Amino acid sequence: MKEIENRKDIEFLVDEFYRHVVKDEVIGFFFTEVIELDFREHMPIMYDFWESNLLGTMTYKGNPMTKHILLNQKASLTPEHFQRWLQLWEEIIAKHFKGTIAQDALKRAQQIAGLMQFKIQQHSK
Ligand code: HEM
Numbered sequence: 001m002k003e004i005e006n007r008k009d010i011e012f013l014v015d016e017f018y019r020h021v022v023k024d025e026v027i028g029f030f031f032t033e034v035i036e037l038d039f040r041e042h043m044p045i046m047y048d049f050w051e052s053n054l055l056g057t058m059t060y061k062g063n064p065m066t067k068h069i070l071l072n073q074k075a076s077l078t079p080e081h082f083q084r085w086l087q088l089w090e091e092i093i094a095k096h097f098k099g100t101i102a103q104d105a106l107k108r109a110q111q112i113a114g115l116m117q118f119k120i121q122q123h124s125k
Pocket residue numbers: 027030031035037045046049062063064067068071077078081082085108109110112113116
């Protein structure tokens with residue numbers, strides 16, 4: 001159990017998360033069937049996203065809200081899906097990390113998931 005300190009820690013965290021996500025019964029199909037992700041492209045984007053959010057590097061340049069609004073148009077993203085996403089994220093963090101940045105990672109994910117659901121709802125009215 002350690003603090004999230006650098007890019008290597010972020011890569012480990014995101015890799016572990018995705019290792020569970022892709023085989024998850026509730027949300028795995030979004031990553032393997034709804035979008036056939038090229039993980040060689042996707043993973044560095046996710047590392048940049050979390051590194052920017054947690055370590056302030058500003059390496060992420062994308063727009064996650066738009067991506068998930070489009071994803072929701074292909075297959076509905078429900079509150080249960082978000083709950084599962086957050087549950088897996090929390091489990092992985094709790095298993096490997098502790099400290100204020102680890103806490104931040106939980107808080108940020110909850111906030112972003114909340115905002116994402118709000119934006120998705122607005123776009124599907
Ligand atoms: C039900 C919950 C979620 C599912 C099923 C899901 C699924 C996905 C999928 C399939 C992609 C790839 C989309 C594409 O390339 O077209 C993606 C991208 C991404 N997701 Fe999620 N996601 C969820 C929630 C979240 C949450 C809560 C966050 C952040 C806290 C997040 C952060 C991202 C980011 C940063 C990207 C990359 C966007 C980019 O390419 O710039 N996702 N997600």
